Structures are given as structure tokens and as C-alpha cells.
Amino acid sequence: MTAARSAPAPALAVVGATGAVGSIVLRLLSQRADVWGDIRLIASSRSAGRRLAVRTEEVEVLALTEDAFDGLGAGDVALFLTPAEVSARWAPVVTARGVVVVDQSAAFREDPEVPLVVPEVNAHAARIRPRGIVAGPDSVTAAMIAALGALHAEYALADLAVSTYQAASAEGRAGSEALRRQLSLVAGTTLGEQPGDVRRAVGEDTGPFAAPLALNVVPWSGELREGGWSSHELAVRAQVRRILDLAELPVAVTCVLVPVLAGHSLTVRARFEAEVDAGHAREILESAPGVVLVDDPAAGEFPTPSDAAGTDPAWVGRVRASLDDPRALEFFVCADNLCQGSALNATHTAELIAADFGPFAL
Incomplete structure (x- = not known):
């Protein structure tokens, strides 16, 4: 079938445009292929009236009200880069107009009528959206899923x-700011050498973390669930299962939270139905979309979060066959939790949907 012009380019509404992820989305929109018509920027009333650059133009930010979506309808897309409670409140309002919502919060990730999409792995799932909503995974799942999918x-x-x-920014700006405060307290001291000295120095100012993060690691993220598991651990489990079907x-x-500002890292032990050849696995990862292989330990080359910060792909290294199981593979992966883990996935998913609606849709 040949492509035929069927409609103007779809409009895009970016809800949460002034947040940390929103600022990266605006950069991506200026760098990637331009598939959009009008781009509308929406945020809380505190940010209304600001002007932000997108596609070399200054665009005024609108307050999040029903009026902000006037003129949008079937064939248009709204990116929600907002807390779950905001997405849960406003996404149905927007889909009622016929607009497709791409949501990066946790609001709809477990809804069986909302596909959970990572374009490099299950792009086809974005086409089946009974509620008019497509969800994206959290930044931890996003960091490893392209490599796992391949x-x-x-x-x-x-x-x-x-x-x-996990980087401190997993807890948003509050996490980054708390880590910076704590680091300023311990810098140039001998803290960290005696039991409890860091905790006493930080006092009650642990920020969003369950314990001080400076000079420390905190094996907890989320809320307590049955059996001692955290809600975040169970969420990652559920998301991997859904995306890979x-x-x-x-x-x-x-x-585990670590004293890093940006960039999640993961150690992965994956066991397969078939025997795994580590050399062939590296070849698969080298050609996997969204993945960059950096794997030469003899030369000191492997991914670290400080190298991944501010970049788009997932960086994979330390690929090795298990010593005890011919069907198991071990590897290490790093990815920027705001870029690759949120903004890029949302932008790419929105572009997939735009391809269905745009002027050259099939």
C-alpha cells in the first residue's frame, strides 16, 4: 500500500512541560524529526505565562484547565509528564475529546485496558488502546528492557x-536536592568511618529517602508490601512481565538507592530457555535499538552512571555467561533516568501514534 496524504500533522500537547522531564522532552522535540503540527505547552497555574523554546520558537505555557485543550481532538496526542494523581484526573478529560494520551506516570501501568509500551520492544502494542491511553514504564524498567527484549x-x-x-533523582528534584545537602554536610570530614556518624550528622533531614544517602546506599524504594517486598520492586516485576508478554x-x-545524582544502573541475571553464547549475545546487544554496548573490561571500558547521564541510550557492559548455568547471562546496564527512562520513551511513543494519524499515514 502506498502512503497517501490524509490529514494535517497532528497537534501535540505536553502536559508538565516545565518539569525536569518536560524540559528534556522540549529538547528532544527540537532535535528529532518534526512530525507535529501545533505544539501546546501546559503546566500548573504556577508556571502559566512562562515562555519556553521548542522547535526554535517561544511558546507560552498554559495553565492546566479544560480550556487548555480547546481545539484538540481526534488525531491529536497529549503527553502527560505529571504525577500519577494529576494523570488519573486529567487523562480521561482529554481522551473524551478523542485525543490519545501518552502517560509516563504510574496511574495506568497496571490497567489491562492500557498498553504499557517501550517502542524498541513492543511498538505494536501502542495501536490497541481501548481507553485512548498508552502508558510508559518507570525509569528502572526502561533502563534494562530494550536489552532484555532483544x-x-x-x-x-x-x-x-x-x-x-538508583540515582537520587528517582525521587525527583527533592531527591537531588536532599543528596546535595547531605553531601555538603559530609564533604571534607571523616564521617562515614564510625557507626551512625553520617546518620547523626544528617539528623532528620533525610529528604525522601529512608536513611541518609550521602556516603551510603539505601536498600529501599517505595512502600512496604506483603512479604517484605517494596511497592517499587513489585512494580518493576509487573512491568517487565507486561512489556515482554x-x-x-x-x-x-x-x-537500592545510591549517592548518584543522575543515571540508574542495574545488575541483571537473565536465564533463558535456550543455551546462551556470550559472544552472540554481545552481537545481539550491539544491534539492538536503544542500546549501546561498552564491554571491554581489559581496557577499563564498561558503563557507569556518570557517563550515561544526559544521554539517550541504555549502555550495557560486563556481558558474561554464568559460571554455573549454560542458559544464564549476566550483564550491567546504565541509563539516564530522566532522558532514556522517561522523556525519550514518551516522545518516541507519541511519534509512533502520530505515524497513524499524520499526513503520510498508511
Whole structure:
């Protein structure tokens, strides 16, 4: 079938345009192929009236009200880069106009009528959206899922064990600011050498963390759930199962916060139905979309979060076959939790939907 012009380019509303992820989305919109007609920027009333640059133009930010969506309808897309409670309140208002919502919050990730999409892995799922909403995964899942998806396509994933090393910015600006405050308290001291000295120095100012993060790691992210698991660990488990369409996949996740400002890291042990050749696995990862392989330990080359910060792909290294199981592979992955983990996934998903609606839709 040949492409035929069928409609003007779809409009895009960016809700949460002034936030940390929103600022990256605006940069991406100026760098990537321009598939959009009108771009509308929306945020809380506190930010209304600001002017932000997108596609070399200054655009005024509108307050989040029903009027902000006037003129939008079927064939248009709204990106929600907002807290879950905001998305849950406003996404149905927008879809009632016929606009497709791409939501990066946790509001709809477990809804069976809302596809959970990572374009590099399950782009086809974005076409089936009974509620007019497409969800994106959290930044931890997003960091590893492109690599896992590519390996799963070759070997068939059978079991997964993951430990995370999450940046402070996983808790938003409050997390980054808390870590900076704590680091200023311990810099130039001998703290960290005696039991409890960092905790005493930080006092009650642990910010959004369960314990001081400076000179420390905190093995907790989320709320307590049955069996001692955290809500975030169970969420990552559920998201991997949905994206890979493996409802019964055994998944074990331990979430750990580390004193890094930007960039999540994960150690991954993936066990497959077929035997794994580490050399071939590296070839798969080298060609996987959204993945960059950096894997030469003899030369000191492997990913670190400080190298991944501010970049778009997931960086994978330390790829090695298990010593005890010919069907298991171990690797390390880093990704910027705001760029790759949120903004890029949302932008790419919106572009997938725009391809259905745009002037050259099939």
C-alpha cells in the first residue's frame, strides 16, 4: 500500500512541560524529526505565562484547565509528564475529546485496558488502546528492557533477577536536592568511618529517602508490601512481565538507592530457555535499538552512571555467561533516568501514534 496524504500533522500537547522531564522532552522535540503540527505547552497555574523554546520558537505555557485543550481532538496526542494523581484526573478529560494520551506516570501501568509500551520492544502494542491511553514504564524498567527484549527474542527469557542502583533523582528534584545537602554536610570530614556518624550528622533531614544517602546506599524504594517486598520492586516485576508478554515470568528485584545524582544502573541475571553464547549475545546487544554496548573490561571500558547521564541510550557492559548455568547471562546496564527512562520513551511513543494519524499515514 502506498502512503497517501490524509490529514494535517497532528497537534501535540505536553502536559508538565516545565518539569525536569518536560524540559528534556522540549529538547528532544527540537532535535528529532518534526512530525507535529501545533505544539501546546501546559503546566500548573504556577508556571502559566512562562515562555519556553521548542522547535526554535517561544511558546507560552498554559495553565492546566479544560480550556487548555480547546481545539484538540481526534488525531491529536497529549503527553502527560505529571504525577500519577494529576494523570488519573486529567487523562480521561482529554481522551473524551478523542485525543490519545501518552502517560509516563504510574496511574495506568497496571490497567489491562492500557498498553504499557517501550517502542524498541513492543511498538505494536501502542495501536490497541481501548481507553485512548498508552502508558510508559518507570525509569528502572526502561533502563534494562530494550536489552532484555532483544535477548528474549533470540533465547526466550525464562527467569530474571535484578538489583538496581538508583540515582537520587528517582525521587525527583527533592531527591537531588536532599543528596546535595547531605553531601555538603559530609564533604571534607571523616564521617562515614564510625557507626551512625553520617546518620547523626544528617539528623532528620533525610529528604525522601529512608536513611541518609550521602556516603551510603539505601536498600529501599517505595512502600512496604506483603512479604517484605517494596511497592517499587513489585512494580518493576509487573512491568517487565507486561512489556515482554510473559505473565508468569519469575522475576526477583531488589531496589537500592545510591549517592548518584543522575543515571540508574542495574545488575541483571537473565536465564533463558535456550543455551546462551556470550559472544552472540554481545552481537545481539550491539544491534539492538536503544542500546549501546561498552564491554571491554581489559581496557577499563564498561558503563557507569556518570557517563550515561544526559544521554539517550541504555549502555550495557560486563556481558558474561554464568559460571554455573549454560542458559544464564549476566550483564550491567546504565541509563539516564530522566532522558532514556522517561522523556525519550514518551516522545518516541507519541511519534509512533502520530505515524497513524499524520499526513503520510498508511
